[in-house]
Amino acid sequence: MDERKQKILQAIINCYVSSGEPIGSRTISRRYNLGISPATIRNEMSDLEESGYLEQPHTSAGRIPSHKGYRFYVDRLMKIKKLKDEEIELIKSGYRTKPTELEYFINLTAKMLSSLTNYTAVALKPIIQKSNFKHLQLIPLSKRQVLMVLVTDAGLVENKLVELPKFVEEEDLNRISQFLTQKFRGLNAEQIQNVNIDNLEREFLRYKQVIKELVDFLHKNIKPQYAERVYRGGTTNILDQPEFRDLDKVKALLDLLEKDEVISSVLMENIGKGITVSIGEENQYEEMKDCSVVTATYKIGEKQIGTIGVIGPTRMEYSKVIAVLDLTARTLSEVLTEMFT
Amino acid sequence: MDERKQKILQAIINCYVSSGEPIGSRTISRRYNLGISPATIRNEMSDLEESGYLEQPHTSAGRIPSHKGYRFYVDRLMKIKKLKDEEIELIKSGYRTKPTELEYFINLTAKMLSSLTNYTAVALKPIIQKSNFKHLQLIPLSKRQVLMVLVTDAGLVENKLVELPKFVEEEDLNRISQFLTQKFRGLNAEQIQNVNIDNLEREFLRYKQVIKELVDFLHKNIKPQYAERVYRGGTTNILDQPEFRDLDKVKALLDLLEKDEVISSVLMENIGKGITVSIGEENQYEEMKDCSVVTATYKIGEKQIGTIGVIGPTRMEYSKVIAVLDLTARTLSEVLTEMFT
DNA sequence: TGTTAGCACTCATGGACGGAGAGTGCTAAT
DNA sequence: ATTAGCACTCTCCGTCCATGAGTGCTAACA
Structure with missing residues (x-):
């Protein structure tokens, strides 16, 4: 595409973007000082339509840019606007x-x-999946419902309701929170999938079930998801x-x-x-x-x-x-x- | 308003709600078996318009219910629908x-x-203001930024960023969290406004500034607000x-x-x-x-x-x-x- | 006295028609 | 290669008119 065609395409896109009406050859020649007559512009426009950069809504209307025209404009012609x-x-x-x-x-x-x-x-x-685990806190809501608050290093917070297999005292929930926080700290979504908690210290042994449930829950809920x-x-x-x-x-x-x-x-x-x-x-x-x-x-x-x-x-x-x-x-x-x- | 007028008003509202078109006298007499002729209905409709229950978009159109008409319908005529x-x-x-x-x-x-x-x-x-305070947890984000997680007994969670007057170790943040949780537990939005923390136990004395800041923050942010x-x-x-x-x-x-x-x-x-x-x-x-x-x-x-x-x-x-x-x-x-x- | 049939009148709707205007493509001249 | 001129096309918009739904009024009826 030669330079003159590009100038005409750019002119048409400029006009069309601001008016929304199909643009005719006369409009271009009047509004832009391209030094060529409407008839010449008509010929060029006809060529541009031929090669798919312009479209004509109906025979006796002006031209509008096609998707291909916009694409060319965005990729090659457009100058990024200076903001006021x-x-x-x-x-x-x-x-x-x-x-x-x-x-x-x-x-x-x-x-x-x-x-x-x-x-x-x-x-x-x-997106929580793109940041690293920082803190986990379990907060009792009802007998077996707890609220799991997750915080990542980007300051993201996520709240999840979890149902535990058995009742756990608030104090123990705190201890479990600290334990899990330590275990997961600094990990990203992918690494979290690989954490396992097979050898627990003695003090947590009696909560093995609960902790397993919680880790499972994390595995399930920190997966990348489009929501x-x-x-x-x-x-x-x-x-x-x-x-x-x-x-x-x-x-x-x-x-x-x-x-x-x-x-x-x-x-x-x-x-x-x-x-x-x-x-x-x-x-x-x-x-x-x-x-x-x-x-x-x-x-x-x-x-x-x-x-x-x-x-x-x-x-x-x-x-x-x-x-x-x-x-x-x-x-x-x-x-x-x-x-x- | 006599019973016949009510029946006609109800009929008009029924028709109009489903069609969206102004309703004429003939339509009513055809569709509902009220035992009266269109002419009679016309007279009644004219009365209903007079008293403000109906409106006429233009002279030669049917009638539509006015706001007053709907109000009467909702308050007096309507039977709650049985759901399928x-x-x-x-x-x-x-x-x-x-x-x-x-x-x-x-x-x-x-x-x-x-x-x-x-x-x-x-x-x-x-609405957080309608429920009672249950748990507060401070989580460090950056040097002086902490995340305050608030939980109420209705399972509501609110996360707020707070800037502290000085840096506090994570361990101490935990202690402060527990302290504040105890202080505020069970209170509603109004009661929270009255909490003051003048006589602190010894261990918290050196965080007086920080705690004051946090309590102030709570006072400011748990107010009823329409957002x-x-x-x-x-x-x-x-x-x-x-x-x-x-x-x-x-x-x-x-x-x-x-x-x-x-x-x-x-x-x-x-x-x-x-x-x-x-x-x-x-x-x-x-x-x-x-x-x-x-x-x-x-x-x-x-x-x-x-x-x-x-x-x-x-x-x-x-x-x-x-x-x-x-x-x-x-x-x-x-x-x-x-x-x- | 309330109800109804009949009728003239009103008004929105939608289709047909036609002129105005914008724009094109083609041709012939430059 | 460019341009002026011109016939042609098509949309847009206003006007006109027929249609039809619905009314209000009057007079007759039960």
Whole structure:
């Protein structure tokens, strides 16, 4: 593709992204000073359509970018947008409060992303499987029910209800908690699978059954699983997009986005990959074939531990979204790292 | 209002709830065997409109119930629907799994309610302020950051990050945890405010600062506050309602429902009141003036500790929604009570 | 006096029609 | 290779009209 075609493609994408209407040759020649007439542009556009970068909704309409066109744009043409000072300040200042809960920041991130981009934003909380075991505490609830509180070095907390095979005194629960904490400290999800507790010290022998149950429980419940808590922002922003005027289409999409497993799997897929962009049909879900998803990974220390993302129409302001996501992920990483190390 | 008028009002509401179209006199006379002609019904309908129970969208259309009409129906005419065996079984069987987290059940409740009613459902997790302090555990995260895990007798867990005025050894954190657990055990949110720790035993004297900080923190953070975690189901069901065909209207509503504070306050308002019904303008939010909200409270033991609800158009199947909510709240109460006592 | 049949009137709905406008592709001239 | 000119296409939008559901009123009826 020669340079002139690229310029025209870029012009069309720029116009289309902001207007949402098919773009005609005259519009381009008027709005961009390319030094060529509408007729020439028409010929070039015809070529671009031929090679699949543009599409025509109907004969006498202008052209719109195809998925292939967007892909080319994202990979080759796009310059990452410089954010405005206000926008940068908005992100930074959002993270300046000292929260009492990790979730607060993740939730905040989703809200900020959506309000900065006007698209739907999603965020995953740090993934427990990617961090190391730090502390375990058993707390009695009823006769045989205990609450198992797990803490990892990234400050993640997980609460699980466990039913014990027999009643255990609170004092002994504490001792067992300390014992298990020692046993598991510093291990990651994989290493936990290999812990066994065959030779117990004397004092724990009478709780062999209970401890076995607890270790089994840990083995079962710390496996990688796609059901992380999902936080959302601006779910309804999609309703502002003219291409989603169709109620049935929008309903199908919103239904999909409501499912935690779906968001979770879309984001998990891209963890640790830096910034990713999936355009239209590249997404695995049929209902999202008119959407693009941009994701970024955040870290605690050196661990890539969570993912955030923006979901919008394929006609998305890619350069801005990428800039916002990049800065947000970096800032979030800094803040969390500061907090937990 | 005489009996015949009531019968006609009931008939109109029945028809309108299922069709969503204004109801004419002929429809009523055809579909219900009231032994009177359309003309008579017309006169009665005219009276009902006069007294504010019915409305007419335009001159040559049928009538639809007004908010006052629905209110009369809910208070006086409605018979609570008997649920089908399958529906009862569905609710019961949903709660038969043993979850490892309390949240699982609350989330499940929202999903079940929405799929049984085809409206939007919301659920609040048990409110920490309504239950009694049971256990406190401090877990070190970084030099001065500690994680405070709070557990109440209803099995609720809350995790808070606290910054300590100075570094404390893990062993001492444990001792402080035990100390505070003893101090606060059994107290409710209000009583916690009155705890003071002026005369410390000798061994804790050197942590006076730290303990003071922690107690202060508890005082500040266990206050009643409207920011409970909200769980949702079927958010998009509202899009199936013909009266919400209007994108702007639906967007305003969905935006409102996306806000946790809003749902939280709507539900908290009705905690402990059994089944409540708010119709149209009775709701405090402008955007919800075409919606009705039905809520129910669930308990753990004897404590009314959380609320669930269904949000739909004013043209709602009140009798079914109330039946479903009632059974769901009762079943959820049983299950949670069983679990935590 | 309450009920009903008959009838003229009202109003939303939806399809047909047609002009305006935007954009294209082709051809011929530059 | 580029461009001006032009005929052609197709959507969009407003207007018009027929249809039909439903009403209110009047007069007759039990």
